Amino acid sequence: MFPFRKKDIMIRADEKVIDELLERSIFSVLPSKEALKKELLSGKRLKIYIGADATGPELHIGHATNFILLEKLRKLGHEIIVLFGDFTALIGDPTDKEAARKQLTTKEVEGNIKTWKKQISKVLSLGDAENPAQILRNSTWLSKLDFSEVIKLASSFTVQHMLERDMFEKRIKAGKPVYVHEFFYPLMQGYDSVAMDVDVEIGGSDQTFNMLAGRTLQKKYNSKEKFVITTTLLENPKTGKKLMSKSEGDFIGLLDSPEEMYGKTMALPDEAVVQVFIDSTDVSLDEIKNIEKEIDEGGNPRDVKMRLARELVAFYHDKETARDAEEHFIKTFQKKEFPDDAREIVVQKETLLKDMLVGEQIIESHSAFKRLIEQGAIRNITRNKKIDDINFKIVESSRLKVGKRKFLKVTLQ
Structure with a gap:
């Protein structure tokens, strides 16, 4: 290990640590892993960032991969930035979307950012006394771009280049619209690299196109080589399917108890x-x-x-x-014992079970209730009987099991 100092920050060029972080959960490094390793061993303090649009409130353990990597780089002494795309989130990243994303309001974006910071801090130190990760927002510079600057950005890319993206091709073949503003997304994400003058960007392998846009713009605006690290997506190695699916409610969340x-x-x-x-x-x-x-x-x-x-x-x-x-x-x-700390709910007689579960936020919606009923996943433990009636009414106090892990003590008012 060879220590260096720059801006009063100790840079640790620990080859063993660097070798592991360049191997673990890494999909690709551009232009090359060897070139990045050389930079990490040089003692130079690198400016490294990840962009996050915060289009939803919850993160899962698949998202944590990038923040674990960033924390290791932070501990080596490098400058770490978590960039919240409060401006780009208003458009929404079209990556992997076969329909245009719903545009969020500023209030929705701000609410999501607040919960993200809480979750990110479980993995990445935002309050370290010597070298805390920084939080920035891309509205700081994107909101100030005028139309002539947007035209200059757009001149670095072709329509053909944009249409090579799988999700746009699929939409065109299906007769679904592709909106012009969706082409702006990679331009804006790319400009983030220019505005911060970063050395390295980290993101999931599904973000490669957007991150390479930043690499192109860094060369054009700052005459600088930007490294792009793409990380693996958390998938079942046998089936290739994503292990975490927020759309299906099947994920291990960082906010889970x-x-x-x-x-x-x-x-x-x-x-x-x-x-x-x-x-x-x-x-x-x-x-x-x-x-x-x-x-x-x-x-x-x-x-x-x-x-x-x-x-x-x-x-x-x-x-x-x-x-x-x-x-x-x-x-x-x-041991199949009913937990002592099961949630207790008091309801009026004849209350519909689905209304109680949704109203008490045990489940998300009536459609989720319907799926659970169809799967036989709601059980009256008191009577040792599955509940299969979608319009089931609560007529007595009972103990219930909802899904695989939720237990309730229901008492009549």
Whole structure:
């Protein structure tokens, strides 16, 4: 390890740490991994950023991959920026969208940013005394661009280049509209790199097009080589499907309670456990290789998954909470005991079950209730009977299980 000082910040050129962070959860590095490693070993303090539009309030453990990487780079002494796209969020990133995104209001964006900061701070230090990660907003410069500057930006790209994007091709073939303002998104994200004069941008592999736009503009405006690090998406290695889906409500959220986080982890497919260890925890790669070896040699997948659940809860909450969450899981799901801390709800007789569950925010909507009924996922534990009537009315006090992990004590008023 070779220490350097710049702007009173100690830069750690720790080759072992650098080698691991360039291997773990990395999809690609442009122009090359070797060139970036050389920069990281040089002692130069790099300005590294990630952009986040905050188009929704919740983050999941798949999103955490990038912030884990940023925290490691921050600890090496580099300048870290989390850029909230409060301006670009008003348009919405068209990436991977087969229909135009709904444009958000300023109030919605601000509300999402507030919750994001709380979640990001679980992984990335925003309050470190010596080298805190910075929070910036791209409205600071994008709102000041005049039309002549927008034309200059647009002249760096062609319509053909934009139409090469899969989601635009799919929409055109399906006869769906592609709006001109959606072409502006990569231009604006690209200009963020210019405005901050960054050395490195980090993002998911699905963001490659937008990040390369920034690389193009950095060369044009600042005559500077910008590195682009794309990270892997959290997917099931067997099926290739995303493990976290907010649209289907199937994800492990950073705001989940310890009990929810532990229980959801235990519901993950066995084949996905190692990938989650890699992408969403701070367990070392050497230790993960030992875990993988244990699985290959016939270790019990349940035991490995319980280790993962403990690690996740400890990482995003704390170790003591992780132990409590494990005890709760064993008692509730393995020993089939009704939890002492089940939520208590008081209702009037003849209340529709679906209205109570939605009104108390146990589930999101009546359509979610319908799916649970169809799946046989709501049970009256008091009577040891599944509830299969979509218009079920509560006529007596009872204990209910909703889905895999929610328990309720319902009492009549």
